[in-house]
Amino acid sequence: MAFLDIDPSVFDPASITEETKKFNKAAVDMMIGAPKWYEVGAPKYRAMRAAGETPLPAATYLDTAEDIDIPSRDANRSIPCRVLRPQSTSKPIAGVFLHIHGGGWVLQDQRSQDPPLQQLANSTNLLFLSVGYRLAPEDPFPAGPNDCYDVAEHLVRHSTEQFGAPLCFTGGESAGGHLAMLVALHLLQHESSELNSFRFKGLLLHFGCFTFSWLPHMHNWRQEGPCLVLDKDLMEHYRDAFLPNWTQATLEDPKVSPIYADLESLRGKLPPALYTCGTEDPLLDDTIFMSAKWRAAGAEAVVKIVPGVPHGFIFFPRDNKGARAEEGMAAVEAFIARHLEGR
Numbered sequence: 001m002a003f004l005d006i007d008p009s010v011f012d013p014a015s016i017t018e019e020t021k022k023f024n025k026a027a028v029d030m031m032i033g034a035p036k037w038y039e040v041g042a043p044k045y046r047a048m049r050a051a052g053e054t055p056l057p058a059a060t061y062l063d064t065a066e067d068i069d070i071p072s073r074d075a076n077r078s079i080p081c082r083v084l085r086p087q088s089t090s091k092p093i094a095g096v097f098l099h100i101h102g103g104g105w106v107l108q109d110q111r112s113q114d115p116p117l118q119q120l121a122n123s124t125n126l127l128f129l130s131v132g133y134r135l136a137p138e139d140p141f142p143a144g145p146n147d148c149y150d151v152a153e154h155l156v157r158h159s160t161e162q163f164g165a166p167l168c169f170t171g172g173e174s175a176g177g178h179l180a181m182l183v184a185l186h187l188l189q190h191e192s193s194e195l196n197s198f199r200f201k202g203l204l205l206h207f208g209c210f211t212f213s214w215l216p217h218m219h220n221w222r223q224e225g226p227c228l229v230l231d232k233d234l235m236e237h238y239r240d241a242f243l244p245n246w247t248q249a250t251l252e253d254p255k256v257s258p259i260y261a262d263l264e265s266l267r268g269k270l271p272p273a274l275y276t277c278g279t280e281d282p283l284l285d286d287t288i289f290m291s292a293k294w295r296a297a298g299a300e301a302v303v304k305i306v307p308g309v310p311h312g313f314i315f316f317p318r319d320n321k322g323a324r325a326e327e328g329m330a331a332v333e334a335f336i337a338r339h340l341e342g343r
Contacts, residue, residue, distance in 0.1 A: 002332060003258045004296075005217075006259070006288070006303055006305060008056040009145060010137040010260075010279065010305045011279055013306075013308075015307035015308065016279075016306065016307050016308030017321075017322070017324075018309075019321040020307070020308040020309060020322045020323075021181045021254070021308065021324035022303045022322055023074075023089055023205050023309075023320065023322025023323055024228055024280060024308065024309075024310060024322075027195045027228055027229060027310060028226050028227070028228050030055045031055055031115060031226060031227050031228075031229075032226050032274065034054065034055045034334075035048075035054075036234065036237075037104075037237075038105060038237040038241075040134075042135070042137060042138070043058070043138075044107050044316070045107065046107060049107065051281065052125070057073060057326075058075040058116060059108075059111060059112045059113070059114070060115050061097030061111055061114055062084070062114040062115065062118055064084060064085070064087055064114075064118055065082050065083065065084050065111070065114050065118070066082070066083040066084075066085075067078075067082060067083075067111075067282045068078065068080070068081050068082075068083055068137055068241075069081065070150065070151050070154050070298060071091075071150070071154060072147065072150050073146065073150050074227065077090070077242025079132060079150060079151055080109075080110055080132035081110055081129050081131055081132060081134070081151060082110040082111050082114070082129070082130040082132070083127065083128070083129050083130075083163075084114065084117045084118045084121045084128045084130075085121060085127050085262040086121045086124075086125045086126070086127070087118065087121070087122055088122040088123075088192070089125055090123075090244060091125060091244040092151065092161065092163055092164065092165070093125065093126065093127045093165040094124070094125040094126055094165065094340055095126050095127070095165050095166060095167070095168030095169065095201070095340065096126065096127045096128075096129060096155060096159045096163055096165055096166065096167045096168060096169075096218070097120075097121075097124075097126045097129070097168065097169045097170070097171070097256075097336075098126045098129055098131070098151065098155060098167060098169070098170040098171075098183070099117060099128050099129065099131070099157050099170075099171065099176070100131050100133070100148055100153055100170070100172035100175075100176035100177075100179045100180050101113060101130055101131070101132070101172060101174075101175075101176050102172060102173035102174030102176040102240075102312070103135075103174070103175060103235070103290035104175050104235075104238035105135065105136045105141075105144055105238060105241065105242040106135055106136050106137065106238055106241050106242070107135070109132050109135075110130040110131055110132035111130075111132075113130065113315060116247040116315050116329075117121070117130060119318075119329075120329070120332065121331065122167045122331070124333060124336045124337070124340075126168070126169070126336065127163055127165060127214070129149055129151075129155070129163075129229050129248050131151045132149060133145075133147035133148050133149075133179070134147055136242040137237075137241040137243040137244070138210070139242050140241065141242055141243050141245065141256065142255075143164065144242075145179060145182050145183075145186075145255075145270030148180075148183050149182075149183060149186050150181050152167075152170065152183045152186070152187060153190075153195060153267075154188075155167040156187065156194070156195055157194070157200045157279055159161070166337075166341070167198075167200070168200065168202075168243070169200060169201055169202050169203070169204060169336065169339075170184060170200060170203060170204075171202075171203055171205055171274075172205075172206065172208075172209055173206040173207060173208075173311065173312065173314065174206070174209065174311065175238070175281070176206075176208075176217070177205040177206050177207060177209070177210075178208050178209045178210060178258070179312055179315070180203060180204075180205060180208070180251065181203065181205060181208060181210060181330075182255070182256045182258055183205055184200060184270075184271065185254070185258055185261055185266075188266050188269055188270070189286075189321075192343070196317045199269070199271060200222040200271040201271065201272070201339040202271055202273065202274065202334055202335060202336065202341065203272070203288075203337065204246060204257075204270055204273075204274045204335065204336075205273055205275050205276075205342045206274075206275075206277070206302070206314050207276065207277045207278070207281050207283050207286075207287065207313075207314075208275075208283065208286060208287065208290070209235070209283055209286055210257065210258050210286045210287075210290040211251070211257040211258075211259040211286065211289075212239050212243060212250075212251040212256060212288070213248070213252060213257065214232065214235070215285035215286060215289060217282060217283075217284045217285040218232055218235065218282045218285065219232065219281070221280075221281075221282045221284075222280075222282070227268070227287065228280060228310045228311075230281065230282055230283070230310070230311040230312070231282060232282060235282065235283075243256065251325055258339070259286070259293065261288055263293055263294065263296075263297035263299075264297055266297065267298045269295050270297055270298070270299035271299065272292070272295070272301075272302070272335075272339055273294055273299065273300065273301050273302070274304065274331060274335040275287045275291040275294075275301060275302070275303045275304070276289065276303075276304040276306070276308055276314060276328045276331060276332075277304075277305055277306075278305070278306045278307075278311070278324075279306070279307050279308055279309040280303060280309060280311075281309075281310055282307055283309070284305075284310065286339045287303065287305070288303075291303045301330070302332040302335060304327070304328060306324050306327055306328060308324075309323060309324050313325055313328060314328035314329060314332075315333060327342065
């Protein structure tokens with residue numbers, strides 16, 4: 001694992017294994033002819049996915065999970081959250097992980113990833129709390145980020161009282177990586193000393209979108225042929241749902257695109273961050289650029305680039321050699337263990 005010392009060989013097509021090539025072909029074939037969410041509408045597509053009628057299987061819900069509500073800034077409304085506690089130990093919980101799901105700010109919810117979050121809870125002895133933030137296009141920006149901010153602020157103030165352990169980490173996948181970064185910057189820049197003095201032990205940012213002004217890889221990646229999980233067309237529809245009537249000024253607002261944030265003003269305060277991404281992901285440059293800015297501002301930036309894998313790889317089954325999720329999850333577990341121990 002490297003601290004922004006990225007091995008250039010991971011970008012060489014020769015580094016892609018035959019298992020990964022087969023995995024990617026199966027993923028492409030699976031998407032051919034399938035309806036896109038914006039063709040049928042977000043509500044219908046969510047219902048289709050819940051019923052197992054889209055290429056991705058329906059979510060698996062675990063009996064070990066608990067549904068709770070956390071207060072919102074809005075009167076007469078709360079934010080649904082999902083809690084997964086460690087099941088494999090009698091030791092006290094080591095900390096709380098604020099998880100923010102992906103889905104392009106449009107799809108999925110706090111219940112979408114019970115099995116991998118439970119597995120991580122068991123292996124790290126952390127309690128995972130996943131946020132059911134409001135989704136676009138029904139509730140565009142800033143609704144979703146505000147829900148994440150409200151949950152983060154609540155946990156800073158009440159996590160030990162409510163769960164017996166402090167808030168330690170935040171992170172997420174894709175849109176969740178974007179929102180987790182916004183949460184970290186929101187707390188650091190908050191006017192309240194109680195909030196701006198809080199320090200995460202680490203951020204875990206998986207194939208995040210850190211700017212809505214597309215970077216070169218988005219424009220250059222797989223221009224022709226069928227979609228491999230995510231492409232520029234899908235990203236533009238997600239962007240239009242999340243940021244209706246956007247202007248270039250909107251896209252360059254640090255509260256929208258955190259790559260524009262003034263990180264230098266936060267030197268000495270930024271938490272360590274793990275960035276993961278595959279080379280077959282249109283958001284690859286987001287990981288490379290954001291991690292470089294993070295490191296340049298004096299913070300730890302651990303970067304794990306996996307050859308050939310597509311967007312979303314880290315939550316595919318860990319025993320699938322082609323998906324190489326095990327490599328990403330091993331990096332996650334090592335990062336958490338090291339920072340829980342203060343190393």
